Amino acid sequence: MDEQKKSLLNVHSYTKECIERYDGASSQQTKTSDAPPLIRMKLSDAIFNLCRANSLWPLTFGLSCCAIEMMCCGMARFDMARYGAEVFRPSPRQSDLMIVAGTVNRKMAPALVTLYEQMPAPRYVIAMGNCAMAGGPFAVEANYDVVLGVDQLIPVDVYIPGCPPRPEALIEGILQLQEKITGKRFPLPQNKMPKGA
Amino acid sequence: MSMNVEVLEDDKHHRYVLNMGPQHPSTHGVLRVLLELEGEYAMNLLPVLGYGHRCHEKIAEFKPAKSFMPNTARMDYLGALIYNHGFAQLLERACGIEVPERVEYIRVITSELNRIQSHLLWYGAYLLDLGAFTPIMYAFDDREHILDILEDVTGSRLTYCYFRVGGVSKDIDDKFVTSTRAFVKRLRGRFPMYEDLVNGNVILQNRLIDIGELTPQTCARYGVTGPLLRGTGVAYDIRRAEPYSIYSKFDFEIPTETKGDCMASFLVRFRELEQSLRIIEQALDSLPEGPIMAAKVPKKLKIPAGDYNSSVEAPRGELSYYLVSDGSDVPYRLKVRTPSYSNLSIVPEVCQGMLISDVVSAMGSLDLVIPEIDR
Amino acid sequence: MDINNVKKQWQTLATTVEAVDYAVSGHDYSLSLERDKVRDFAAFMLEEGFYLVDLMAVHVTPAIEVVYQFAHVETRCRVLARAFVDDNVEMPTISDIYQGANWHERETRDFHGVVFIDHPYLHPLILPEEDVELKPLLKAEAKLKDVEAIRRQPPEPAPEPKPKAKPEAKPEPPKSQEQS
Amino acid sequence: MTEQYLVDYMYVLVLLVMGAICGLAPLLISTFFAPRELYNKTLDTYECGMDPFGTAWNIRFDISYYLYALIFLAFDVDILYLFPVATAFDKVSAVRGISELLIFVGILSLAIVYAWVKGVFSWTNRRKAC
Numbered sequence: 001m002d003e004q005k006k007s008l009l010n011v012h013s014y015t016k017e018c019i020e021r022y023d024g025a026s027s028q029q030t031k032t033s034d035a036p037p038l039i040r041m042k043l044s045d046a047i048f049n050l051c052r053a054n055s056l057w058p059l060t061f062g063l064s065c066c067a068i069e070m071m072c073c074g075m076a077r078f079d080m081a082r083y084g085a086e087v088f089r090p091s092p093r094q095s096d097l098m099i100v101a102g103t104v105n106r107k108m109a110p111a112l113v114t115l116y117e118q119m120p121a122p123r124y125v126i127a128m129g130n131c132a133m134a135g136g137p138f139a140v141e142a143n144y145d146v147v148l149g150v151d152q153l154i155p156v157d158v159y160i161p162g163c164p165p166r167p168e169a170l171i172e173g174i175l176q177l178q179e180k181i182t183g184k185r186f187p188l189p190q191n192k193m194p195k196g197a
Numbered sequence: 198m199s200m201n202v203e204v205l206e207d208d209k210h211h212r213y214v215l216n217m218g219p220q221h222p223s224t225h226g227v228l229r230v231l232l233e234l235e236g237e238y239a240m241n242l243l244p245v246l247g248y249g250h251r252c253h254e255k256i257a258e259f260k261p262a263k264s265f266m267p268n269t270a271r272m273d274y275l276g277a278l279i280y281n282h283g284f285a286q287l288l289e290r291a292c293g294i295e296v297p298e299r300v301e302y303i304r305v306i307t308s309e310l311n312r313i314q315s316h317l318l319w320y321g322a323y324l325l326d327l328g329a330f331t332p333i334m335y336a337f338d339d340r341e342h343i344l345d346i347l348e349d350v351t352g353s354r355l356t357y358c359y360f361r362v363g364g365v366s367k368d369i370d371d372k373f374v375t376s377t378r379a380f381v382k383r384l385r386g387r388f389p390m391y392e393d394l395v396n397g398n399v400i401l402q403n404r405l406i407d408i409g410e411l412t413p414q415t416c417a418r419y420g421v422t423g424p425l426l427r428g429t430g431v432a433y434d435i436r437r438a439e440p441y442s443i444y445s446k447f448d449f450e451i452p453t454e455t456k457g458d459c460m461a462s463f464l465v466r467f468r469e470l471e472q473s474l475r476i477i478e479q480a481l482d483s484l485p486e487g488p489i490m491a492a493k494v495p496k497k498l499k500i501p502a503g504d505y506n507s508s509v510e511a512p513r514g515e516l517s518y519y520l521v522s523d524g525s526d527v528p529y530r531l532k533v534r535t536p537s538y539s540n541l542s543i544v545p546e547v548c549q550g551m552l553i554s555d556v557v558s559a560m561g562s563l564d565l566v567i568p569e570i571d572r
Numbered sequence: 573m574d575i576n577n578v579k580k581q582w583q584t585l586a587t588t589v590e591a592v593d594y595a596v597s598g599h600d601y602s603l604s605l606e607r608d609k610v611r612d613f614a615a616f617m618l619e620e621g622f623y624l625v626d627l628m629a630v631h632v633t634p635a636i637e638v639v640y641q642f643a644h645v646e647t648r649c650r651v652l653a654r655a656f657v658d659d660n661v662e663m664p665t666i667s668d669i670y671q672g673a674n675w676h677e678r679e680t681r682d683f684h685g686v687v688f689i690d691h692p693y694l695h696p697l698i699l700p701e702e703d704v705e706l707k708p709l710l711k712a713e714a715k716l717k718d719v720e721a722i723r724r725q726p727p728e729p730a731p732e733p734k735p736k737a738k739p740e741a742k743p744e745p746p747k748s749q750e751q752s
Numbered sequence: 753m754t755e756q757y758l759v760d761y762m763y764v765l766v767l768l769v770m771g772a773i774c775g776l777a778p779l780l781i782s783t784f785f786a787p788r789e790l791y792n793k794t795l796d797t798y799e800c801g802m803d804p805f806g807t808a809w810n811i812r813f814d815i816s817y818y819l820y821a822l823i824f825l826a827f828d829v830d831i832l833y834l835f836p837v838a839t840a841f842d843k844v845s846a847v848r849g850i851s852e853l854l855i856f857v858g859i860l861s862l863a864i865v866y867a868w869v870k871g872v873f874s875w876t877n878r879r880k881a882c
Contacts, residue, residue: 010467013803014793015702029790039784048785058220063354064249064568065274067226068318072344072354075337090222093797107700108227108248111801115790137267138251142259142770144708145252145699158557165275190566213811218800229802236814238879254683255708258715279598290598339728366623408877417623417645421674429638446679503724505597506641506650508625522632523721530709530722534626534641536737550879571698 002005004011014111022109022152024043030117046182052122052152053178054186055084058165061115063102066129068163070101078167085174092119099170100156103131103138116154126173127156130163136164201517212240213547223326223557226567230544230560237552242545250571257531262288262520263362263498265531270356272533275315275568276512278351279308281360286441287507287518288362289491299487300364301443306480307347309473313384314343315512316466316473319564323463324395325562327404331349339387342380349373362498365404365490368425374481381474388471396467402460408560411457419546420539423514424469425563427453428461435510447479459562466564498526513537513564530538535569573620573647585613586653599641599650607663610640610655614666614673617642622651622668627676629657629684631711632719636684638663657686667690683709691699819872826863831854 017030062070073080080086089095092115106113116123126151127150130136135148150156157180160173213234219227227248233241237285238272253272257265269284270277270467282304290295317340321333344354350369396402418425426433432451451470452460498524508517514536521530540563548556579601582589586603594600605613613642614624622642630637635656642651657663665688667674677688678697688694696704711717797804833856841849868875 015700031789032792033430033788033793035788037785037787044785061220063227064251067272068274068355070323071246071318072337072341075341076334077338077341093798093809102227103249104252105248107250108219111248112794114793114803115220115801116495117793118796121787121789137271138256140256140259143252144255144256144706166354213808214805216799216802218802220655229800235879237875239877247696247700250698252708258709258711287598290596293596349595359760372877410780413645417618417621417669418668418669420624420626422623431645438645438650439650501725502722503597504639504722505596506652506653508643508650510622510761515625515643517625517641519628520628520637523717529717530628530630532628538675539672542672546671552877555877 001059009183012102012114014113016109016114017152018106018109021113022147024152028155030113049182050060053181056097056124056174056177057087057089058085058097059092059115059119060088060090061100063100063104063108064131065165066101066132069167070099070128073083073170078170078171080171080174083171083174083178088138091152092116093115095119096122097174098154100132100150101164103136104153105145105152106147107145109147109153110116113151113153124158125150125154125156126134126158126170126177127151128160128167128170128173130161133159133161202308203434204456211450214520216566217556223561224559224567225322225565228541228565228567228570230556232553232556234553239548239551239553239556242556244544246571248571249567251568252267252571253533254531255339257528261498261526262500262522262528262531265528266360267358269355269533270358272507272534272572273513273516273537273566274316274356274509276311276516277355277357277428277455277568278304278311278347278359279509279511280444280516281357283509283511283516283518284310284510285360285362287501287505287520289499290507291503291505291520291522292362292495292498294491294494296363297487297489298485298492300489300491301364302480302484303369303489305442305447306369306477307350307442309476309480310343310347310377312544313470313473314340314347316470317343319466319512320395321392323561323564324388324401324481325381326445326557327401329398329401330491331355332391335391335394339384342383346373346376346380349376361490361494361507363494364489368489374484377477377481381477384470385474389405391467394497396464398528401520405460405553405560406458407456407458408551409562410545411543413457413545415546419543421514421543423455423511423540424462424465424537425441425457427465430455435508435515439508441509443505447476449473449475459558462562499524500526500528508534511536513566513569514540533572534570536562537565539569541565541570573644573649575647575649578620578683581616585609585616592724594650601649601650601651603653603654605653607655607658607700610653611664611666611669613653614640614669619680621645622649624670624672624676625650627666627673629686629709630722631684631709631716632714632722634719635659636661636686638680638686640666660683660687662687662689662751664689667691683707685710689694742750816872816875819867823864823867823872826860830860 072078074086074088085097089175096119098116098119100112116125127133131138135143135146137148139148147153158173158177160169162169177184211291215232215234217224217230218230219229224230229245229248231243232239232246253268254267266281266284269280273280299476309358313342315518317336347357348354350367350373351357353518355370411425411429413429413431416429416431422433434451435441436452450463454465468540494542502522502524504519506517506519506522508515514537517534519532520528523529544560548559580587582603583721586609588604590602592599592602621646625641625643628639630639635664638657640653642653643645643649655663665677667677674692675697677691678694680686681688681694682696682699699706837853
């Protein structure tokens, strides 16, 4: 009974997997099944995509500075609620959008991949900020710990540059994701905003 | 009293070990705390750090000292200008550069605005941890005002890189002065509303009073500084104890409490908002004219060999830089002593045996910023 | 906490006690300690009411130098105490006196590989578990400097305000520190 | 006369069917239309991105939870007896109905008063390591 016990701080079961993915050796071998839905109809797809795009529930995954701009986005002034994205779910089970807001380092990579895999099937990823895109200000010769870009670990749908990107950039990223899901960009509510708002 | 990892492994005690792990709403970032639970009581806690480590100190040894300024803002992004101030002061001390009078005033005004912004975010996030959703909306509404004021001058909203060695990069105009005065008046008017909405709330008091008590001796043994130390009755504030820049010119009190529990540090931070407003007003009244850059700042900053210290009062406690220079312009070794690092180290002793919800409220009162701990 | 008898006590504990100009270097006293005196120095400082600001290591040639920084709450007095690690890079721990040093020591071990003797839980703190041997902050051979190079050069006899010219002859360092 | 009888039962049947549909429809939709993309860790227990330690089966629960269950049980049974009262409520004068109801519930709530006095509801906020 002793040997298979994991020491508390021991290596996460996904560390080897992350190292392989980071070196480009394996690409998402951990996918066990990838069957499409049982009933595939154009109409049902259109309806479901419309619903998914307009109610993207992000996972609270704030790692560093970009997390504060993500919070500003959720607040009254920039208000992601206009696009259905303001419900920040703490657990990946109830969220379908993972906004990687901050720097991912080698110790955090296994947790990132685990959380990505524990989200229900139609899952989307936004890489927010230069650190999540390509290591940002830490992609220097002296860096021994920061993962240069989240897309080497998990597939990313929308990249948002900036350090940290402005809240408007995050909202534009969500609109781009909605366009990617449904194929068309929704008439922005801003068009009907009262003058001077 | 710290968690003994070996005892746990063979599981004789059938205690339930839970990860309050890297992705958790109440850890304000990627801090992982191992809770060894007995029913609702966390009998042992073991914070595990390193999930936000970004090699700042190694980067400092590869770049000229002047170009490390953006990194200081990314260590504690809520007190970025104060981190800039500490680093600029470090290099000015080392190279003997005199800073013009106006620059000192600009630095104090913008640093205090940054301190208010950091305390407002703490105020909202802490109450969000305790389950209150409305105060964070009010706090962020005020905070956005500061972000606009500082954005006109510094150009960014969060990770400022506004100070330079010997001065600042852009002068403040009178639009900045008028909007700052308007903001001071507005925020001072909202304090009664905050007082009624939150501080007087009985649920908050039950959640905070007698939770996580600290004594000055514990703070000395752990190196805890900032609002937590002032909560225990010790009026230690670097702006008053080691007056740097021109803080000696302003009169402001150091708010302290006596009990040292979560409510004490809550009230101390809340009252510090008022003191920062007073400093800003006095600084705005006596803002001198003058250049915004020291006369002769060498392009390649030769730092004479030796080791230098500079400590400033960050929103969370004492921030001190320690620079070892071997005469070239690249630092030989730069260590940044960040306040939350020592503030967090009291968790295993103070939160031992607490209910889980009290652990969340005690850690929220530490006002943690994780990349500042992991550097 | 009156500074005089504290200084007398320092004379007994530390090998050199040097008052330093706060305006330039940011701390008041710079001491260098023997390795085995570190624990009783820490105990004495705790009695006097100092709190441990920081504990860090600097990689220099004869041996890695561990720097302790103390400050006092009532009176302004910043003290920097230095000690050299012994040959197999070990240092007595002070985490039972100053519990705050527990994490500082684990971090110094992460970055510099300084092993602190009878430290309660010397696991890596900041680096991942399997990176015990990484020791990122150790200097590459080319950049490694002697300990004298990072000491403050004695000010010129006439310290005129303009930046000092590079001293041609390397002045004999006043403190003779024979390190094994 | 029998039609009226049947019509009444028809309402009950319709409501039952509607309830079943509202219950099962989301389940059916999600089984048929949801994409089935599973990973290794999708079905593992979620613990903040980390691997959980050990199973949750062999932990010993605290005694205080057991007492909460007991009190819940007392009132669960109590509700059970109130269903027949509800049906026969209109045959008795209002005052008598209400007073008997209150006596019945009052007696049963003594269990809570007893538990309260015994301090089941007061959680000490600190428990020293045993």
